[in-house]
Amino acid sequence: MEDEQGTSQDEYGHVIERLRVFGTAPLADEIANGALGRARGRRARASGGRAKWIVAASVAGFMAGSVGLAAADVLPAPVQDVAQHALDAVGVHVPPGHQRFNDPATCPGGPYANHGAYVRAHHDDPNAGKSPCGKPIQAVAPGQGPKTDQPDTGAHGNGKQPHDQHPGNSNGKGHGNGHGDGNGSLKPHGQPDDKTDANPDQSATHESSTSIPAPPTTSTPATTSVPTTTTMPTTTTSAPPSPTP
């Protein structure tokens, strides 16, 4: 006779009873004490081991990340300088944060780590403070320390180059108005054409005066057969059509 739990009490009752007696046998004291003590010890070791592993992994990750960022030269310049000095001490060479002006002709006794080092080394010189020596190249005025004179010790993308040191920029757009794109028939005299913008000769001429933006041109054509008086292309689209003779 089977009950709903599938137990055949009549046929195998003695076997089931024997199994249940086995299952309820008390645990010996020495086994109980030993097992609980071992469990507590393992738990403590597991917690301590996990904490150590987390700390070690964090430190390793931070170090790897820092060295990687320093090697990629993407840290801010002061931080990059610190990283460069620190890693240089352990034989890892990463680019410095600032490229310093250390022209041997201008800065005798160099190279200097910074401008303060130069001033301290030349405390007798009253003009030492005005010298560009030890300053970041980006901070050196164009007349004092041309960047092109410096030996190239690596690519340093920190900061912008001085505006007047851009290589030949053949694009004259943006300086003044009156390019008159797409409406050549209404282009006033004396205005640069799109074709002339790309002319290296004219761009070189244009480059020489890039420090001063070209004023907006307001010249009017000498022969005013067209009833427009402005050079803005937008106004030419709304200009009335030329009267037919």
Added chain:
Amino acid sequence: VNTASPSLAPVEVASRTAVRARYAPTIEDAFREHAGPVHNYLRAAGVRDSEDVLSDVFVDVMRGLEGFRGDRDALRRWIFTIAHHRVVDEHRRTSRRRRFLRSVPSEASFTHDEPIDPALIAALDALTPDQREVIVLRFVADLSLETVATLTQRAPGAVKSLQHRALRNLAVQLAPA
């Protein structure tokens, strides 16, 4: 300002009492109540180093006891679920070791020094692994048919069938000569 504590509504009092009465056993309570049955279950399941595995089971219980929610029966089911997983792991490990080192003797030869009922252990050794798993969970661990079905990932009918065959085999094994 009236600083006297406001009187609690009956519902609030009842809910606080229920919270206070929630079953929250300590590890000592759980160990005192369940270590014996779990150890017996491990021995009946044929685990070679049952004391060591018992420690492992209660390490897992310590880890999860804070998050445990339930009554006394739920705690028992949970602890035996942990123990069952440990048994499965232990059997897998032993099986791998035996395949790797063919000289290692089978588990049966380690369990005949059973102090309580060596004949029963010998009879359990003679069952198939499936039958032994079901019969030990059902009657040594004293879990319900549904719980055993869930634990062993079998249909209740399959568990009932395995249980019946196991009981029949055990009866034959344990019959007086």
